[in-house]
Amino acid sequence: MVKITTSDVKKWSILLIDGKLFKVTETAHTHMWRGGANDTYKVKDIVTWKSNVFTYNSGAILEQAEIATQNAVYLYNSGDTYSFMENDTGEIYDIEKEKIDDIIWYLKDNLDVYLQMYQGNVINVILPSTITYKITSTVPGVKWDRAQAWTKPATIETWMEIQVPLYKEEWDEVVVNTLTGTVN
Numbered sequence: 001m002v003k004i005t006t007s008d009v010k011k012w013s014i015l016l017i018d019g020k021l022f023k024v025t026e027t028a029h030t031h032m033w034r035g036g037a038n039d040t041y042k043v044k045d046i047v048t049w050k051s052n053v054f055t056y057n058s059g060a061i062l063e064q065a066e067i068a069t070q071n072a073v074y075l076y077n078s079g080d081t082y083s084f085m086e087n088d089t090g091e092i093y094d095i096e097k098e099k100i101d102d103i104i105w106y107l108k109d110n111l112d113v114y115l116q117m118y119q120g121n122v123i124n125v126i127l128p129s130t131i132t133y134k135i136t137s138t139v140p141g142v143k144w145d146r147a148q149a150w151t152k153p154a155t156i157e158t159w160m161e162i163q164v165p166l167y168k169e170e171w172d173e174v175v176v177n178t179l180t181g182t183v184n
Helices: none
Strands: 003-004 014-016 018-029 037-045 051-057 063-064 067-078 081-086 092-096 112-118 119-124 132-139 151-156 160-165 173-178
Touching: 014 037, 018 051, 018 119, 037 112, 092 119, 151 173, 160 173
Parallel strands: none
Antiparallel strands: 003 063, 014 018, 014 063, 018 037, 037 051, 067 081, 067 112, 081 092, 112 119, 132 151, 132 173, 151 160
16 A cells, blocks of 8 residues: 655545545644644545545545546446446446546546546546536626626536626636636
8 A cells, every 4th residue: 555644635636544545525724823734535435425524634544445446438328327438448437426426527438537447446536636627507797897707507418507707608618627616
């Protein structure tokens, strides 16, 4: 296993805690005025998909699971199953919705992704940091407001609702940051 400190843990990291694999879904760092700092991680158990929260003193040593990463492409979904094809071997992996429910709104056909493998099983899907989408519907912006940094709601091609600048119209492209869900 790979030893890392709490400062090296990022969103989507896979940690080995008490012999179980956990996927980090949120991270938080708190520092008390005259006390020490703490790092808190909201995680999901890879097997049961139950959420949990772990808090450690900053600088604590944790174990990161040894994960193989493979290039893949998202193909399609049928019901609650999402299909990915590994680029090197052409092998198809069907993943249940509950395992990747935090990223399904970002998936579009032929999207290049990375599959994280542990002991021959897919345990996580890593998205690119930014993805370009077309806006499928939005309300019109007000012309005199275009100089402001205000936003309006829009729906992109994956049916996800996001906030876009007022000057963006239907069928314009936007670049979405997959870690924050905001438009770059």
